Amino acid sequence: MSKMQSIKSMFGIGSRSRSLLLSLLAGMMLFLASCGNAPQAQAPTYTPDLVQRLESYASDIQGMRDRMGELEELIQAQDWIYVDNFIHGPLGTLRQDMSLFNRNLLPQDQPQGRELAREVFRHLEAISLAADTSDYKTAARNYQETVADLDAFLELLPDATEDANS
Known part of the structure; x- marks a missing residue:
């Protein structure tokens, strides 16, 4: 018995059934091939709505920066005493505002924002500890670093015209 005859006898496939099976397989291959050529996903960009939301958060952060x-x-x-009160009073919502701002950045910009926010709060905590021990040098140094990191954080705000043109 030849191989073809053994296949026919095993599966009971006649020539008409084979044609139907081949047509079905060809259709499935065509369908799968058409699904495989999905268009490339476009990189996320800042929409005007998102930029407006970020500007709102940045405005609050800038207000606190202006009070530094x-x-x-x-x-x-x-x-x-007032150094510590100022950190926990007027600057008390800075962490929340920076967190909201950072969550609305594009995913590729968020790690830098998170790191800068951590640095700002590390410096503010150091100022608070320096206030507890009346350590002027530590407080003054950390103040300068806080301002620098806060300014760098505000630089993360995307330019609305830049994204509209790209």
């Missing part, structure tokens, strides 16, 4: 001069004056005056 008050903290500097308190440190220079070595008014340690």
Whole structure:
């Protein structure tokens, strides 16, 4: 018995059934091939709505940044009670605002935002500890680093015209 005859007898496939089976397999291959050529996903970009939301959060953060001069004056005056009160009072919502801002950045920008936010709060905590021990040098140094990191964080705000043109 030849191989073809053994296949026919095993599966009971006649020539008409084979044609139907081959047509079905060809159709499935065509369907699968058409599914495989999906268009490339476009990289995420900042939409005008998202930029507007980020600008709103940035405005709140910038308002706190504008008040950092008050903290500097308190440190220079070595008014340690008010230094600590200022960090936990007027700057108290800074962490939340920075977190909301960062969550709305594109995924590729979020790690840098998270790191800068951590640095800002690490420096603010160091200022608070320096206030507890009346350590002017540590407070002054961490104040400068806080301002630098806060400015770098605000630089993450995308330019609305830049994304509209790209």
